[in-house]
Amino acid sequence: MPDDLLPLLLDLMRLPAIPGRETAVADRLQAAWAPLADEVRRTPAGSVYATCRGSGKKPRPSVMLTAHMDAIGLVVADFEGGFLRIASAGSTLTEHLAGQRVLVHGKRLVPGLLVRPPEHCLPPEKDGDSIPLGAFLVDTGLGARQLQALVRIGDAITFDRMGIQLGDGVVAGPALDNRAGLAALTLALHSLSRASHAWDVVLAGLVQEETGGLGARTITHAAPPAIALVVDTTYGRGHGEAEHLTFPLGGGPSNGWGPAAHPAVHERLRLAAERAEVPLTLEPMPRYSESDADLLQVAGSGVATGCLFVPVRNMHSPVEVVDLEDIRRTAAVLTEFVRGLDDAAASSLDRG
Amino acid sequence: MARTRPSRTAQRSHLALLRALTEAVGVSGDEGEVRRLVREQVEPLADEVLVDALGNLIAVRMGTARRRVRVMLSAHMDEVGLMLTGAEAEGYLHVATVGGIAPHHLLGKAFWVGKDRVPGVIGMTPPHLSAPGDKRRTPGFDQMRLDVGARTRDDALERVRIGDRAAFATPLARLGDAVSAKALDDRLGVAILIELFQAAPASIDLMATFSVQEEVGLRGAGVAAHRLDPQMAIAIDCTPARDLPTWDGSENTAYNTRLGLGPALYTADRATVSDRRLLEHVEAVARSARLPYQLRQPGGGGTDAGSIHRARKGIPAISVSVPVRYPHSPAGLIRLDDWRNTVLLLHAALSRLTPESLTRKRTAHG
Numbered sequence: 225m226p227d228d229l230l231p232l233l234l235d236l237m238r239l240p241a242i243p244g245r246e247t248a249v250a251d252r253l254q255a256a257w258a259p260l261a262d263e264v265r266r267t268p269a270g271s272v273y274a275t276c277r278g279s280g281k282k283p284r285p286s287v288m289l290t291a292h293m294d295a296i297g298l299v300v301a302d303f304e305g306g307f308l309r310i311a312s313a314g315s316t317l318t319e320h321l322a323g324q325r326v327l328v329h330g331k332r333l334v335p336g337l338l339v340r341p342p343e344h345c346l347p348p349e350k351d352g353d354s355i356p357l358g359a360f361l362v363d364t365g366l367g368a369r370q371l372q373a374l375v376r377i378g379d380a381i382t383f384d385r386m387g388i389q390l391g392d393g394v395v396a397g398p399a400l401d402n403r404a405g406l407a408a409l410t411l412a413l414h415s416l417s418r419a420s421h422a423w424d425v426v427l428a429g430l431v432q433e434e435t436g437g438l439g440a441r442t443i444t445h446a447a448p449p450a451i452a453l454v455v456d457t458t459y460g461r462g463h464g465e466a467e468h469l470t471f472p473l474g475g476g477p478s479n480g481w482g483p484a485a486h487p488a489v490h491e492r493l494r495l496a497a498e499r500a501e502v503p504l505t506l507e508p509m510p511r512y513s514e515s516d517a518d519l520l521q522v523a524g525s526g527v528a529t530g531c532l533f534v535p536v537r538n539m540h541s542p543v544e545v546v547d548l549e550d551i552r553r554t555a556a557v558l559t560e561f562v563r564g565l566d567d568a569a570a571s572s573l574d575r576g
Numbered sequence: 577m578a579r580t581r582p583s584r585t586a587q588r589s590h591l592a593l594l595r596a597l598t599e600a601v602g603v604s605g606d607e608g609e610v611r612r613l614v615r616e617q618v619e620p621l622a623d624e625v626l627v628d629a630l631g632n633l634i635a636v637r638m639g640t641a642r643r644r645v646r647v648m649l650s651a652h653m654d655e656v657g658l659m660l661t662g663a664e665a666e667g668y669l670h671v672a673t674v675g676g677i678a679p680h681h682l683l684g685k686a687f688w689v690g691k692d693r694v695p696g697v698i699g700m701t702p703p704h705l706s707a708p709g710d711k712r713r714t715p716g717f718d719q720m721r722l723d724v725g726a727r728t729r730d731d732a733l734e735r736v737r738i739g740d741r742a743a744f745a746t747p748l749a750r751l752g753d754a755v756s757a758k759a760l761d762d763r764l765g766v767a768i769l770i771e772l773f774q775a776a777p778a779s780i781d782l783m784a785t786f787s788v789q790e791e792v793g794l795r796g797a798g799v800a801a802h803r804l805d806p807q808m809a810i811a812i813d814c815t816p817a818r819d820l821p822t823w824d825g826s827e828n829t830a831y832n833t834r835l836g837l838g839p840a841l842y843t844a845d846r847a848t849v850s851d852r853r854l855l856e857h858v859e860a861v862a863r864s865a866r867l868p869y870q871l872r873q874p875g876g877g878g879t880d881a882g883s884i885h886r887a888r889k890g891i892p893a894i895s896v897s898v899p900v901r902y903p904h905s906p907a908g909l910i911r912l913d914d915w916r917n918t919v920l921l922l923h924a925a926l927s928r929l930t931p932e933s934l935t936r937k938r939t940a941h942g
Contacts, residue, residue, distance in 0.1 A: 320685070
């Protein structure tokens with residue numbers, strides 16, 4: 225199936241969006257969604273949502289398809305001469321930081337190098353080879369005065385790494401969590417714009433998933449849905465990782481099952497995958513989904529939620545890996561799910 | 577060599593050469609890509625160019641003065657990197673390091689693999705998947721795998737071969753008054769040696785050695801020195817600047833060298849005690865030419881001088897290095913002024929060499 229997924233995904237990965245500073249991604253989504261939707265709006269929290277009216281009779285219920293726009297990153301915490309100290313934006317891992325090229329989003333883009341200081345400059349009590357985030361420095365090659373004129377405490381720091389293709393149809397790079405989900409939403413919108421659907425469809429790019437879910441807490445008040453599907457990433461299997469906790473790349477998305485998923489929505493996702501002839505794996509979520517679904521479900525008067533997750537290897541590192549086919553399959557399930565919602569579907573959500 | 581700042585055009589061409597050199601892949605034992613770039617640069621001006629059995633490229637340029645010194649200058653072409661050592665059923669590749677690289681510099685990085693620069697990454701298990709109570713530690717090399725996006729062993733081995741080398745996939749970048757790139761150790765030395773070769777002083781017979789296998793034990797330069805039998809030698813290399821702020825604000829007394837203070841002269845490292853007469857010659861030239869320099873803190877490390885000074889009956893040798901932050905990592909960082917001042921000091925020191933510089937009697941202190 226030829227499509228524009230690869231350039232779209234690489235473009236989304238390139239854009240900086242640490243939690244709370246998602247405008248660049250929101251703008252890109254608005255540009256992609258506006259030609260295909262009836263209207264695109266922003267919420268005061270910064271989320272972006274597009275509405276596509278359905279063909280069913282009024283009052284029409286709506287189904288919301290969400291994916292978060294933010295990615296874990298770093299912020300400037302302090303100046304140390306010509307260096308910067310860092311703090312995390314989202315739960316940043318430290319193992320991979322040494323030697324990463326970064327961009328500091330100051331008055332202008334300041335390129336820098338994230339470094340682990342030499343051993344004699346580090347705190348003596350270390351946990352094996354690991355050092356605390358606060359011990360890392362950013363070297364910008366600038367003098368202290370130049371640096372302070374360009375950069376302020378709190379400025380965002382993102383990884384200066386483009387997405388790359390590993391062989392055929394496999395992409396590696398930063399922020400696949402959750403640009404992969406946003407790409408799936410966008411592909412689904414392309415399909416839905418050519419198909420008929422009874423329900424209204426709302427696509428939503430949400431803010432601040434990595435730091436408390438502001439987008440998920442607030443979006444349903446802007447556009448209350450009967451059903452909300454959360455598209456996010458799950459643990460793609462990496463080297464030496466337990467089979468029962470991970471999902472193979474190229475094996476299709478997972479369908480979350482647990483308190484955070486409405487049973488009827490879960491079942492409808494399963495049937496939609498069958499109709500789309502897409503492999504779908506059940507992902508047990510015994511307590512929480514660890515996604516926006518946990519908050520969307522209890523937002524306002526409560527929402528019937530479902531979870532569709534794309535396997536991503538090396539999660540929360542700048543070399544996350546995804547199989548493009550899994551994104552296409554996720555889009556196919558979303559499309560089929562929406563098309564399967566008829567006028568009677570709302571009653572299928574009754575818990576009985 | 578002009579003492580003034582180089583023109584913008586000259587600066588751009590120096591930087592373009594350094595970009596080409598650092599973005600070339602030349603892990604120890606596989607220096608061919610760098611050697612081809614070097615040959616293009618030196619061949620037009622050389623009286624003789626040869627490549628020996630190990631792969632050292634030796635370019636000779638004879639001086640025109642009546643009394644000349646036979647000088648060997650050495651800069652190594654190789655860089656630290658990886659070699660593929662095995663492939664697993666799921667398509668992951670085993671790697672071993674070539675030269676000294678810390679494990680934390682491999683995690684979450686991208687690599688160029690093999691002659692075709694197949695892209696690959698070394699990933700890491702998310703903390704959520706670690707066993708409870710398992711303290712997060714950087715995995716060792718034996719736990720790391722290179723991922724080229726292959727799904728099976730056969731799929732992987734269609735793209736890469738066991739024995740292929742891999743280097744950090746790092747393009748050169750300008751950062752302020754600095755340059756950040758992979759393999760500055762020692763492509764910067766190679767760039768400096770090329771520039772000195774192109775502007776060789778008349779007072780010396782310059783035997784430029786672009787050496788191999790420095791990072792696996794200074795193995796190339798020694799045989800070149802044996803062949804060339806020079807009267808003296810200078811290794812041009814990069815040395816760590818560990819001049820970062822300390823965690824608790826205490827004085828950093830183990831900086832080795834500091835960025836921005838000019839070329840680093842060696843008194844001694846683990847492999848060589850510098851020839852005192854050469855060291856004093858270079859220092860005297862620096863003072864009279866008002867060029868900055870610093871003395872590298874004595875201690876560990878080694879350069880090509882380590883194998884050169886032991887060749888034949890013993891060859892007087894010193895090392896002059898550009899301070900570089902974060903060598904042997906995905907991206908090092910040097911200051912443009914340190915680079916320029918190293919070229920200027922070496923050129924001035926070579927220009928003022930006479931046969932007497934080496935016949936002066938040794939003093940009680942060297």
